[in-house]
Amino acid sequence: MTPEPLLEVADLRVRFGARVEAVRGVSLTVNKGETHCLVGESGCGKSVTALATMGLLARGAVRSSGRLRFAGQDLTNLSERELSKLRGDRMAMIFQEPMTSLNPAFTIGSQMAEVMQRHRKVTRAEAMERAGFLLFKVGITNPALRLGQFPHQLSGGLRQRVMIAMALMCEPELLIADEPTTALDVTVQAQILRLLAGFQRELGLGILLITHDLGVVARVAHRVSVMYAGEVVESAPASQLFANPTHPYTRGLLASVPVPGKIARGSRLGSIPGTVPRIGPGFAGCGFRDRCGHASEACAGPIAVQQAGPDHIYRCQLQASWPQDQAA
C-alpha cells in the first residue's frame, strides 16, 4: 500500500465572478520529501492553484474542490481559524517578490519571531534565537546584525533567504513556493535552490514549486505538472516529461527555450503562435486548440486524459506516439 500523500488536491476549481474560471479541475499530489513543480505561463492558473490550496484566495474568488487533503486532514471544511493555525506552522508559503511580502515597518527579527510565537508557546528570546539560527542556516553571515535590520536594508537575494528562513520557523511539512527565484540573479538562484534542496533532504519537506522556468524544473523537480488555461495538460515524473513530452503545448514550451550548445545559435526558436484564451465556466474542449497545429474538430469536445507511460498522463486527443519532430 502506498502511503497517503502529504498534499492531495483533486478536481480543484476556482472561479472569479461568473465569467472567469481560473482553475478548472486541477488534481495533483505532493509526497513527503518530494518536489512537485507546477509549470506554465502567466495567467495559466498556477498561482491561483497555490493560493486556493493554502486557503488564501482573495474575496470574490470561489473555490470548489472534490478533495483537498493535507496530511490526512480534509482542508475543505476547516474554518478560517483552524486554517490559519496550519498556515505558517505545518504548511508554509514563499512568494515571488520578497519586498512586497515582508512588512517594511518591522525588523526582520520581529517578523520572524512573530511567526513562531503565534504557533508555539515560546518566549520572544527563544523565537529570536531560532530566527538567528535559521538565518545562519540559509547562509546569511552575521545573523545578529540582520535580525535588527529592516527589509529595505537587504538585497533581493538576502530578502528571499529571509523569506525561506521565515517559512522554516516552525519546521513545516509542506512548503509552497511561488516563483521563489524569478526576481533573482542566476548566481543567487542557484544558491537558493541548493538551499531548498538541502532543507528538503534534512527535514523531508514536501515542496510544491511554482515556476515558469523549465531550467529550474529540470534541475529540482521529482514530478512535473504542466498547466495551461486552468488545467493540468500533462503530468509525469521529471525525467519522463523531458525525455518524452507528449502534449503539444509541453513540446511547444520546450522548443521555445534557447539551450546553449543544443540549439544552434541564431536559428529560429520554436514558438507558440497566438495567446492564451480567456476561459469562463462552461468552456468545453481543449483550451489549447486555437494555438495548436494539430487541432481537429474532435478538440472541441470533451478531452480524455490518456496515459503516455507509467505515471505519465496527458490531456489530448493525439496518440502518445505522435511524431516528435512535429512539435508545435
Next chain:
Amino acid sequence: MTKPAIAIDVQDAKRLFTQSAGAFAGTRVVRAVDGVSLQVREGSCFGIVGESGCGKSTLARLIMGLLPLSSGDILVDGQRLSAMDRKARARLIQPVFQDPFSSLNPRHSIADLVGLPLTAQGIAGRERGTRVAEMLERVGLPGAIANRQPAQLSGGQRQRVAIARALVLRPRIVVCDEPTSALDVSVQAQILNLLADLQAEFGLTYVFISHNLAVVEHVCDEVAVMYLGRIVEHAPTAELFETPTHPYTKALLASVLTPEPGLGIPDVGLGDAYPDPANIPTGCRFHPRCPAGQPPCITETPAPRFGAGRMVECLLAPPPSTASVSPV
C-alpha cells in the same frame, strides 16, 4: 573581406553617482560604470551580461545618450555622442526597454505611441500615418490595434509596439535592455525571432543587455561580461561559452539552468559577499567572491589583456591565445 565599420566606440567611459547615505553620513560615490571600453561592429549584435547592479543598464543609458558621461568618450558612427543634438541622436539610436507595461504611456493610443518619434522629428499627417501602419504590420501587429490603448494588449503585443516605436525612425542602432525578461518563454521566442528578422531586413546593429545567458548565447555575436562597473571578459559568443577564462564568467555560465534533467543544481561557489558599487574592493574587484582567488588578487589590480579578438581582466587567467581563434 573588408573589416566591418565600427558603429559604437566606447572609450574608457565612466559614470559615477553620488548618493546620500543618511542625514549625518555625508555622501557616497557609486561607481556604476568604471572605465568601460568596447567597440560594436556595424550590423552585429553585441551582448552585455552581468548580475543586477553591475552597471549594464547604466552603460546602456550612456550609449543612448540618456545620461551624460562622467569621463571618457562615446563615438557613434565616428561622431561624439555628446556633441550630437537630441533629434540627430534619436534618428540614429533607439531603445527597447524591459517592461512594456511601464515604457508605454497607458493613456495614449498605439498609433500615437508609435508615431511619437515621428512627431518629434516634425513628421506629421498622412506620412506619419502611413509609416506607423507600415511599422505595425512589419512587427506582426494587426492594423486594428492602432486605436487601442496599451492596457488592451498582451505583454508580447506591447513589446512589439515598443519595437515598432523604436524602429519607426529607421535607426541604425537599437539598444535592447532586457527586452524579453518580462515575457513568457513562448512569447520570448516570438520576440527574439522578430528581432532577428528585423536585424536582417534593416541591417540593424543591436546592443543586447540581458541577465539571461541562454538568450544572449542565442542572439549575440559577441558578449561582454560586466562585473561591478567593468568589463571583465569579452569574446566572440561561441568562444566565450566554450572556453570562458575569467572565474566570474565561469561561475555565470555554470549557474545557467538548462532544461536538462538529472544534472542537479550547480554549486557556483561565489559565496555570500554581495558586490557593492559604492564600496569597490581593492585589487581585483572580484576577489571577495572569487573561488580561485590568490593573495596577489587582494592588492594587485589586473590590467586588461588582449589577444585573438578576446579580452580578459584577471591576474590568474591565461592570456588570450591565438589557439582559440576560429577562422572568420
